[in-house]
Amino acid sequence: MTDFFIPFLCGLGCGILSAWGVGGGTLLLLVMTLFLGVDQRTAQGVNLLFFLPTAASALFCHAKNGYLDGPTLRAAIPLAVAAALGGAWLATALDTEVLRKPFGVYLLFSGVSLLLPRKQG
Numbered sequence: 001m002t003d004f005f006i007p008f009l010c011g012l013g014c015g016i017l018s019a020w021g022v023g024g025g026t027l028l029l030l031v032m033t034l035f036l037g038v039d040q041r042t043a044q045g046v047n048l049l050f051f052l053p054t055a056a057s058a059l060f061c062h063a064k065n066g067y068l069d070g071p072t073l074r075a076a077i078p079l080a081v082a083a084a085l086g087g088a089w090l091a092t093a094l095d096t097e098v099l100r101k102p103f104g105v106y107l108l109f110s111g112v113s114l115l116l117p118r119k120q121g
Helices: 002-019 024-034 040-064 070-093 095-117
Strands: none
Touching: 002 024, 002 040, 024 040, 024 095, 040 070, 040 095
């Protein structure tokens, strides 16, 4: 029962935090790798599966409400696809230990940036 219950609670908690805009996928990655013993690549795959429905629903809502800018999308999509493919290739080509430290540094800077006050523009 515990084998299912703790991961379920972690996923539920990260989903709620994500709905509040906190970045639940990143928290889910940390929980899976640090506390549940999941391999980093597997955790990243689960994180992607966690993110895709959220991104699809956000894209649909933004399109419905007219918040998407066509020229910006046409410029950004090819670069985003190329970056995603390059990142996926790197993630499978490099050893997990090589990926772990840069990802930790990214999370550290990301967390610190959330704590710093933002300039009013």
